[in-house]
Amino acid sequence: MEATTAVPSAAPAAPAAMPPATAPRRRRGMAPLEPVSPRARWLLGLGFFVLFFAVWAAFTLGGFVPPTFLASPVTMVKEGYGLFTGFNFIHDIGMTVWRVVGGFVLAAIVAVPLGIAMGAYKPIEAFFEPFVSFCRYLPASAFIPLLILWAGIGEAQKLLVIFIGSVFQITLMVAVTVGGARRDLVEAAYTLGANSRGIVARVLIPGAAPGIAETLRLVLGWAWTYVIVAELIGSSSGIGHMITDSQALLNTGQIIFGIIVIGVIGLVSDFVFKFVNRRLFAWSTL
Structure with a gap:
C-alpha cells in the first residue's frame, strides 16, 4: 500500500491588530483654564480698549451725556495736549513718579527683610504679626492730617503716605510667601548639613524670591492710589494736584486725561516688573 502523509492545513492567519481609534481632539475656545x-491675548486686551473708547465716544459725541459731566475722547485728547504745551504737565508726571518710587522703595527696604524674618522664624512672626495685621487695615489717607503736623506739606509727607500704605502690606505678604516653603526641602537641607542661617539664605529666600517679586509688583499698583490721595491735599505739583485744579x-x-496717564504709567511699570521677573526667575514659569 502506498503510504500517505497528511499535510497539515495552514491555520488561518490572525487578522492584524488594528490600532485603537483615537478621537480627534477638538479645539476648545472657551474652556476652563484653557490657555490662549x-x-x-494681545488682541483680546486691545479689543476691550477699542470697545471701551467706542462706547465712550458714542455716549459723549452722541449727546447722551453733557460735556460738563463727561468729556468726549476728542476733548480729552485736546485738553491733554494743552496740558503738555501750556502747563508743563511733564513736570507733574515726573514729580508723581518720583514720589511713588521713593515711598515704595523705602517701604520695600523695610518690609522685605522684616517679612523674610517673620516667615522664617516663628517667634519673630508671633511678635510682629498682630501689630502688622492691625496696621494693614488702617487707611493711609487717615494719617495725612498727622503727617502734615509732623512733616509739613513737603515731599516727606507724601513719601510717608506711600510708605505707610505699602510697608505693612508688603511685610505680611512676604511673610506668608516665605512661611509657605516646602518642608521637604528644608529637611533635606538639614540632612545635608545646613545650619539655620544657611536654610534661610539658600532654601527659603531663593524659593520665595519669585513670590516676593510678584508681591512687590502688586503693591506697587496700590502705591499709585496712595500718591494721588497725598497730592490732593497741600500739593503744588503732581498729577493729583492737576486733577484737583481741573x-x-x-x-x-x-x-480724565490725568487718570488715563496714571493708568498708562502703571501698566508700563507692570509690564516692566513682569519682564524683569521672567528674566530673574525663569524657573518659576516652568
Whole structure:
C-alpha cells in the first residue's frame, strides 16, 4: 500500500491588530483654564480698549451725556495736549513718579527683610504679626492730617503716605510667601548639613524670591492710589494736584486725561516688573 502523509492545513492567519481609534481632539475656545496664545491675548486686551473708547465716544459725541459731566475722547485728547504745551504737565508726571518710587522703595527696604524674618522664624512672626495685621487695615489717607503736623506739606509727607500704605502690606505678604516653603526641602537641607542661617539664605529666600517679586509688583499698583490721595491735599505739583485744579474748573477732559496717564504709567511699570521677573526667575514659569 502506498503510504500517505497528511499535510497539515495552514491555520488561518490572525487578522492584524488594528490600532485603537483615537478621537480627534477638538479645539476648545472657551474652556476652563484653557490657555490662549500670546497673540490672542494681545488682541483680546486691545479689543476691550477699542470697545471701551467706542462706547465712550458714542455716549459723549452722541449727546447722551453733557460735556460738563463727561468729556468726549476728542476733548480729552485736546485738553491733554494743552496740558503738555501750556502747563508743563511733564513736570507733574515726573514729580508723581518720583514720589511713588521713593515711598515704595523705602517701604520695600523695610518690609522685605522684616517679612523674610517673620516667615522664617516663628517667634519673630508671633511678635510682629498682630501689630502688622492691625496696621494693614488702617487707611493711609487717615494719617495725612498727622503727617502734615509732623512733616509739613513737603515731599516727606507724601513719601510717608506711600510708605505707610505699602510697608505693612508688603511685610505680611512676604511673610506668608516665605512661611509657605516646602518642608521637604528644608529637611533635606538639614540632612545635608545646613545650619539655620544657611536654610534661610539658600532654601527659603531663593524659593520665595519669585513670590516676593510678584508681591512687590502688586503693591506697587496700590502705591499709585496712595500718591494721588497725598497730592490732593497741600500739593503744588503732581498729577493729583492737576486733577484737583481741573475739578475746581469743571474741566472733566483734563481730569480724565490725568487718570488715563496714571493708568498708562502703571501698566508700563507692570509690564516692566513682569519682564524683569521672567528674566530673574525663569524657573518659576516652568
